[in-house]
Structure formats: structure tokens, C-alpha cells
Amino acid sequence: MSFAGTIVPREHPPSQPGGLSAGDNFHRLTAVAFVRRDPANHRAIWSFRCECGVAIEVAASWVKSGNTKSCGCLNREKIRSSSLKHGNARGGRKTPEYLSWINMIQRCTNPLNTSYDRYGAVGISVCDRWRDSFENFLADMGPRPGPEYSIERSRGDGNYEPDNCHWATPTEQSRNRRNVIRVRLDGHEMSLSEACERLNIPRRRVYARLRLGWSAEDALKGGRR
Numbered sequence: 001m002s003f004a005g006t007i008v009p010r011e012h013p014p015s016q017p018g019g020l021s022a023g024d025n026f027h028r029l030t031a032v033a034f035v036r037r038d039p040a041n042h043r044a045i046w047s048f049r050c051e052c053g054v055a056i057e058v059a060a061s062w063v064k065s066g067n068t069k070s071c072g073c074l075n076r077e078k079i080r081s082s083s084l085k086h087g088n089a090r091g092g093r094k095t096p097e098y099l100s101w102i103n104m105i106q107r108c109t110n111p112l113n114t115s116y117d118r119y120g121a122v123g124i125s126v127c128d129r130w131r132d133s134f135e136n137f138l139a140d141m142g143p144r145p146g147p148e149y150s151i152e153r154s155r156g157d158g159n160y161e162p163d164n165c166h167w168a169t170p171t172e173q174s175r176n177r178r179n180v181i182r183v184r185l186d187g188h189e190m191s192l193s194e195a196c197e198r199l200n201i202p203r204r205r206v207y208a209r210l211r212l213g214w215s216a217e218d219a220l221k222g223g224r225r
């Protein structure tokens with residue numbers, strides 16, 4: 001058998017940035033189209049349609065690695081079923097650690113949550129490792145030391161993730177809150193986190209600059225690069 005002299009038609013369109021083609025399927029997501037490069041890390045952002053019908057835009061690499069499997073509906077179902085199945089229950093009652101975990105996810109992801117304005121709405125998020133698994137959260141945080149303790153983020157503008165969280169008492173927390181960085185932007189005072197959001201600069205980048213000794217203003221002026 002020889003193909004000499006014949007043109008073999010492509011069965012698939014050539015793959016595009018991020019190594020995806022429209023129609024590719026990963027878990028609940030189907031690739032729709034390449035959207036743009038993330039200016040922060042050059043990841044290829046694609047639009048996807050979830051089985052449930054919701055459209056999302058997310059880095060192709062996250063979807064290919066299985067980090068993102070759905071629009072979020074899968075996590076919601078998992079949380080529901082895990083809270084029904086085991087719920088880290090002691091004698092049928094949910095443990096304080098479990099309730100902390102649920103509430104943390106709720107205030108970061110559910111616009112109907114009464115605290116969402118101060119968390120999810122200003123860009124505070126829960127890392128994938130914790131959002132997907134109560135067991136991971138408990139392994140990283142350890143048991144709550146006592147009833148007066150709750151989750152504190154070391155950087156008040158930072159996310160819920162292992163290196164930024166620990167159990168703390170209200171006294172410790174209010175002492176730390178005074179250290180939240182405030183900046184002026186267009187004549188308005190706001191938290192550094194909010195300024196990053198408005199300027200569309202990744203918070204991680206700005207905090208990395210602060211650690212290098214930049215002032216908050218310079219860190220913001222440095223833009224996305």
C-alpha cells in the first residue's frame with residue numbers, strides 16, 4: 001500500500017494554541033474556540049461548553065490536566081453528595097472543620113451567600129486542592145484548636161490556600177486586619193486586592209513585587225508584566 005502521489009485529507013483540523021481543537025472533549029467540557037492568551041502567563045484561554053449548558057473560559061492546560069472538569073457544577077454535586085455521605089460527621093453532626101470548609105467555599109463562590117461581597121466578589125478564591133476535597137483541607141489545616149478559632153488568611157487580600165491560611169482567634173485576626181494594604185486609585189481608597197481587580201493585574205504578581213520591596217503604588221504601576 002502506498003500513498004505516493006495522493007493527498008491524504010486531514011481527519012481533524014490542526015490543533016490550535018493550547019494544543020486543542022474545537023470539539024475536543026474533557027470530562028464535562030467541550031472545547032468551543034480559542035479566545036486569547038492570558039497576558040500574565042501566556043496560557044491559552046479557550047471557551048468551553050459544559051454538559052450542563054454553561055459556557056466558561058479557562059486555560060486549556062487546566063482542562064487538559066483535569067484540574068478543571070466542569071463549569072463548577074461537578075464540584076457543587078460533589079460537595080452535596082460528600083456532605084450527605086460522610087460530612088466528616090461525629091455522631092451524625094458535622095464537625096466544625098467541615099462547616100468552616102463549606103462556609104469558606106460558599107462565601108467565595110456563591111453570589112447568594114451573605115458574605116460573598118467581601119470574598120468572591122473581590123476576587124478571593126479557594127485553591128483547587130481545597131475546593132475539590134475536604135480531606136485535603138483538613139490535612140493541610142489540621143483540627144481546629146478550639147471553638148474560638150476560625151480560618152485566617154495571613155495576607156488579608158490573599159486566597160484560601162495552604163500557605164496563606166491558619167486557624168486564629170478573633171483577637172489575632174483583628175490585629176492582622178490592620179495590616180491590610182490600602183491604596184488610592186483614581187481618587188478612591190481601596191484595598192490593594194480591589195485595585196488589582198480594577199486594573200486587571202494578577203494579585204499574585206503584585207504581592208510578589210511587594211516581597212521584593214516595591215511600594216504598593218509601584219507594584220500596581222508595574223502593570224501586568
Ligand SMILES: [Zn+2]
Nearest residue numbers: 050052071073
Ligand atoms: Zn456544568
